[in-house]
Amino acid sequence: MIVVPVIAAVLATISSGEKEPGVRFNWLAHVCSLAAQLLRDKSRDDDTRNAQPAQPVPASMATIGIIGSGNIGSNVAKAAIAAGYDVVISNSRGPESLTHLINELGENARAGTTEEAAEAGDLVLVAVPLGKVGELPADALAGKVVMDANNYYPQRDGRIAELDNNEATTSELVQRALPDSQVVKAFNHINAKDIPSDGTAAGTLDRRALGIAGDDHAAKALVVSFLDALGYDAVDMGPLAESWRTERDTPAYGKRVTRAELEEILPIVERVQQV
Template sequence: MTTHTPPTPEPPPHIAVLGAGHTGPALAKVLTEAGYPVSIAASGDPEKIALIMSFLAPDAKPRWAADAIEEADVVILALPLHRFADLDPARFAGKIVIDTMNYWPPTDGVQALFDNPSLGSSEIVQAHLPGATIVKTLNHIGYHELDESRRPAGSPRRRSLGVAGDDPAAAALTAAILDRVGYDTVTLPTLAAGRALQPGGPVFGADLTRDRFDQEVSS
């Protein structure tokens, strides 16, 4: 009789969320509830966010930003866009980086780094973090919707999110994370295609199922 030892399941990736304003804690909450180990960092001492995080996302660990990035398999950028230029590109080398940020001049003001209409904002992020692999998603859903819009797999009204990236493996990992959180996904084949997810794009802020979402970004 031949016996087979079942493969040991791979542990979920460790995720670092950079940004502790509105979006960061909302992401940390849904990610930890989906079973992911999550650290969260603001721009300074983690003790300054420890109390509020104990209420908003009690299972996420406040960390210094440098430590959170170093320990993570996946880093999520959920910080104000004007703080992006302060990041040290060297710290992100070899990391999968999920960009949830938006460039929106009416609210953020004109920012020279991102004020290039020939490029999507995540393409600019990639250019400034050349050692990282950038994936664009989660920028087209409101932080206040992240919790309430989750649905189990197979639900007829399960909301879909776009995932755009040049690296298929990084995009697939990101899609798997979102699926576990409670969302269907539509993968866009390049980071440039992620411009459809930005403010003014056809799916920005839209609550769509996968088929409708796919139709909108493909038209």
């Protein structure tokens, strides 16, 4: 039954008091909305590979590890901090190169090595170009839920035959590189600069929706909750193999869509070859 964890989450949320997400929304409404969404997602996901009971994410899910401090990494960091999370962020050049960004992000942000960002994160975002995924610290990410924002740009990432032939999705490749993590596609079809500004309170008319995909139901529930805290509805596309539905050159790519619009688009989108 989902009722028990939802009540627990409501009580935990009311009692914690400290994670006020930018006072942009009411936590009770947030948890109730999340519970309703989880019920919808559960029925939608019953036929996916690893369907498990959805667990609401507690407000104590406090630190987001971010690997990559460029467009996506820095903007998710801004949005996460505005929503009340702490952030540990890394790049390829080392923590000392992140002083300016950390000053901009404020006291809830800290720079780390990539291993430190992976280990510190209760939830971790991979925001490096696809061609760099092989450099990720798989051991430090073992057991973690990892959000993958990747898209395939052959000019940048080099040609990858499985993607050219539509035999795999970018997130399946990330999952393969991180075999002991639970990878969830997220943030790949929103322009990075819109992430801190486009989020709105749960229930807002025309709230923006983002597609997610993953093979693990509980991992997806965690990401749904994180997106909700940042101000976004999430629409579950199914397993990682279906994450092509919001990849580059699809109708929802870079487009502001609501949940209803995204739910209408996803079943009918045609797979494109990413050249």
